[in-house]
Amino acid sequence: xTTQLPIDQMIDVQRGLISREIFxxxxxxxQELEKLFTRAWLxxxxxxxxxxQGDFFTSRMGAESVILCRDHxxxxxxxxxxxxxxxxxxxxxxxxxxxLFVCPYHSWSYTTDGKLQGVPLYRALYEGTLQREDWxxxxxxxxxxYKGTVWASWDAxxxxxxxxxxxxxxxxxxxxxxxxGRPGGSEVIGVHKWILPTNWxxxxxxxxxxxxxxxxxxxxxxxxxxxSAQRGQTGRRDNEYNKGQHVWVGFPQGHGMHSVLMPEQFxxxxxxxxxxxxxxxxxxxxxxxQRRQGEKARLMPFTGNLFxxxxxxxxxxxxxxxxxxxxxxxxxxxxxxxxxxDAPASVKEVLRRxxxxxxxxxxxxxxxxxxNWLYATQASSGVIARRYPFNYQMSMGAYKTDDPVxxxxxxxxxxxxPRNYYRVYxxxxxxxxxxxxxxxxxxxxREAAE
Amino acid sequence: xxxxxxxxxxxRGLAWYELKQEIEEFLYQEADLLDQRRFREWLDLxxxxxxxxxxxxxxxxxxxxADKENTRQGEGISWFDEDKWTLGKRVDxxxxxxxxxxxxxxxxxxxxxNVRLLDVQPSVDDPHEVTVGCRFLVFQNRVEYExxxxxxxxTDVLRRHGDTWLIARRELILEQNVLLAKNLSIFx
Numbered sequence: 036x037t038t039q040l041p042i043d044q045m046i047d048v049q050r051g052l053i054s055r056e057i058f059x060x061x062x063x064x065x066q067e068l069e070k071l072f073t074r075a076w077l078x079x080x081x082x083x084x085x086x087x088q089g090d091f092f093t094s095r096m097g098a099e100s101v102i103l104c105r106d107h108x109x110x111x112x113x114x115x116x117x118x119x120x121x122x123x124x125x126x127x128x129x130x131x132x133x134x135l136f137v138c139p140y141h142s143w144s145y146t147t148d149g150k151l152q153g154v155p156l157y158r159a160l161y162e163g164t165l166q167r168e169d170w171x172x173x174x175x176x177x178x179x180x181y182k183g184t185v186w187a188s189w190d191a192x193x194x195x196x197x198x199x200x201x202x203x204x205x206x207x208x209x210x211x212x213x214x215x216g217r218p219g220g221s222e223v224i225g226v227h228k229w230i231l232p233t234n235w236x237x238x239x240x241x242x243x244x245x246x247x248x249x250x251x252x253x254x255x256x257x258x259x260x261x262x263s264a265q266r267g268q269t270g271r272r273d274n275e276y277n278k279g280q281h282v283w284v285g286f287p288q289g290h291g292m293h294s295v296l297m298p299e300q301f302x303x304x305x306x307x308x309x310x311x312x313x314x315x316x317x318x319x320x321x322x323x324x325q326r327r328q329g330e331k332a333r334l335m336p337f338t339g340n341l342f343x344x345x346x347x348x349x350x351x352x353x354x355x356x357x358x359x360x361x362x363x364x365x366x367x368x369x370x371x372x373x374x375x376x377d378a379p380a381s382v383k384e385v386l387r388r389x390x391x392x393x394x395x396x397x398x399x400x401x402x403x404x405x406x407n408w409l410y411a412t413q414a415s416s417g418v419i420a421r422r423y424p425f426n427y428q429m430s431m432g433a434y435k436t437d438d439p440v441x442x443x444x445x446x447x448x449x450x451x452x453p454r455n456y457y458r459v460y461x462x463x464x465x466x467x468x469x470x471x472x473x474x475x476x477x478x479x480x481r482e483a484a485e
Numbered sequence: 486x487x488x489x490x491x492x493x494x495x496x497r498g499l500a501w502y503e504l505k506q507e508i509e510e511f512l513y514q515e516a517d518l519l520d521q522r523r524f525r526e527w528l529d530l531x532x533x534x535x536x537x538x539x540x541x542x543x544x545x546x547x548x549x550x551a552d553k554e555n556t557r558q559g560e561g562i563s564w565f566d567e568d569k570w571t572l573g574k575r576v577d578x579x580x581x582x583x584x585x586x587x588x589x590x591x592x593x594x595x596x597x598x599n600v601r602l603l604d605v606q607p608s609v610d611d612p613h614e615v616t617v618g619c620r621f622l623v624f625q626n627r628v629e630y631e632x633x634x635x636x637x638x639x640t641d642v643l644r645r646h647g648d649t650w651l652i653a654r655r656e657l658i659l660e661q662n663v664l665l666a667k668n669l670s671i672f673x
Binding site for chain 2: 127128131225227229231232233251255257258259265367387388390391392399406407410
C-alpha cells in the first residue's frame with residue numbers, strides 16, 4: 036500500500052491539533068503496522084523469563100506473534116512464530132523449555148537457534164530441491180539486550196538500541212536498576228495480558244506524562260491504597276517525591292517521560308509505613324543509591340513511554356507495559372511486573388500485593404484508565420466526531436532544552452511530550468530515513484505560544 | 486468403585502443433604518447481595534483472615550498442567566491474591582461515586598451451580614468448616630453495549646459463625662487465558 040494519507044494535515048503539532056482519524060481509522064492502522072512496527076525497536080521480554088538454555092517466552096511485535104528463546108548455546112533469539120511451510124504457529128505455549136519447535140501441521144521442526152531440522156519424508160519428497168539451511172524460522176535482523184530487557188527491530192538498518200533510546204535511557208535506568216543503585220538486576224514476577232477496546236496510542240500517551248488525567252483517579256486517591264494506607268495515608272502510593280521538581284521530558288526519538296529531580300540535599304522519605312521491614316529495606320537502598328550514584332541519584336522515575344508502545348511505571352508500582360495493536364480500536368495490553376531479583380522475600384511479597392491492587396484490569400487505579408480509553412475511542416469513531424481534532428495545546432512552548440536535565444524539559448504539566456511523540460510518529464508514517472526518525476536533521480520544535 | 490465415587494456415596498446421609506442445602510442457600514443469598522449491590526453487607530460475610538484468589542491461567546504443554554497452568558497463591562502475580570482489607574477498599578472505592586470504571590454501576594448477575602461439598606470438618610453432624618466447590622457464571626452488562634461473561638470453577642472454605650457462615654477462602658478458576666474483559670471491577 037502506498038500512502039496517500041494527509042498525514043501533515045492530520046498531525047499539526049505546530050498548532051497542537053491532532054485528528055481523531057489516527058486513533059480510529061483502519062488506513063492509519065495499516066500504515067502503522069507496515070511502516071512503524073516494522074522499524075521501531077520493540078520490547079519483547081526480559082532475560083529473567085528465559086534464564087536457561089532452551090527456555091522460551093512467546094511474545095508479540097506489533098500485531099504478530101514472536102518467540103523469545105535462549106538457544107542451546109545460551110544465545111538469545113527472537114523468531115516470527117510461523118512455520119516456513121504453511122505458516123502454522125510453531126509454538127502455542129506461553130513459556131517453557133524445549134529442544135525443538137515442532138509445527139503441529141506437517142511436523143517441520145526447528146532447533147532453538149531457528150534452524151530447520153526435521154522435514155518429514157525429506158528424502159522421498161524434497162531431496163535435491165529443498166535446502167534446509169535456506170528455510171530457518173524468520174529471525175529479527177536486530178536484537179539487543181539491555182539490563183535484562185530484550186528488544187528487537189525488523190529493520191536491519193535500525194540504529195543500535197542505545198542510539199534509539201538516546202537520553203531516555205537515563206530515565207529507563209531508574210526502572211531497570213536495583214533500588215540500591217546497582218545497574219540492572221531486576222526480574223519479572225508475572226505478566227498480565229488483557230484486551231482493551233481502545234486504540235493502542237491512548238495507552239502509550241497516558242504514560243508519556245499525562246499527569247493532567249489525575250482527576251480520573253480521584254476515587255482511589257480518596258480511599259488510599261498505597262503501602263502506607265493502613266497508617267492513615269490517602270493517595271494511591273507513598274508520596275516519595277513531595278520535595279522534588281517534577282519534570283516532563285521529551286526526546287527527539289519520540290520518547291517521553293515524567294520524572295522527578297530531587298533537591299541537591301534530600302533525605303529518605305519514610306514509606307511502606309505499614310511494613311516496617313520494607314521501609315527499612317528501602318531506607319537502606321536509598322542511602323546506598325546516593326552513595327553509588329551521587330548527583331545522578333537525584334533523578335527519580337514516575338512514568339514514561341519509549342517510542343512507540345513500551346511504557347513503564349518506575350517505582351510504585353514498577354514494571355513495563357506493552358500496548359500491542361490488534362485493530363484500530365482494540366489493543367492487547369501486557370504488563371511485566373518487576374522487582375529486584377535479590378530483594379528479600381518479605382519485600383517482594385509487599386510489592387506484588389501492591390502491584391496487583393494498583394495495576395491492570397483488577398487494579399483499583401488503572402480500571403479508571405481503561406474506562407476512559409474505551410469511551411474516548413468509541414466516541415471518536417463517528418463521522419461527525421472525526422471532523423473535529425483533539426486539542427493538544429497545553430503548555431505550548433513552555434519548555435527548555437537540557438535544563439535542568441537533558442532533553443526538552445517542561446517544569447509544568449504539558450502536552451509537549453505527546454506533540455513530540457506524534458511528530459515522530461508522522462515521520463514513520465511518511466517512511467522517512469533514520470536520521471529523521473532520530474530527530475537528527477531537524478531543528479528543535481518550536482510552536483507558536485498562544 | 487473409584488475413590489471419588491466411594492467418598493460421594495459414603496456421605497449421602499440425611500445430615501449431609503441438610504448441610505448441603507444450608508450451604509447452597511448461603512451461596513445463593515451471598516450472590517444476591519452482590520447482584521443487589523449491597524456491598525457492605527457482602528463484606529460482612531467475609532472472615533477477617535479471608536484469602537481471595539484468582540490465578541492467571543497459562544497455555545502449557547501436556548503434562549505440565551498441575552505444576553504450571555495456574556499462577557500460585559502467595560507468589561508472583563495473579564488476577565487477585567488479596568485479603569479482606571483490599572476487598573473493603575474496593576467497596577469503599579465504588580461507594581465514592583467517582584470510581585468511573587463502576588460509575589455508573591454495572592448490571593451484574595451471579596449464577597452459582599454444580600454445588601458440591603468437598604470436605605466437612607470435623608464431621609457432617611458437627612460442621613465447623615466446609616469446603617464447597619461450585620461453578621460460577623457471572624454476567625456483566627455495562628453502560629450501553631459493554632457485555633462480559635465470566636465462567637469458571639470456584640472453591641470456597643466456609644466457616645461456621647453462629648447460625649450462619651463466613652467465607653474464609655475463595656479460589657476462582659476463570660476459564661480464560663488473555664483476559665477478554667477490559668476490567669475486573671466486579672466481585673466474584
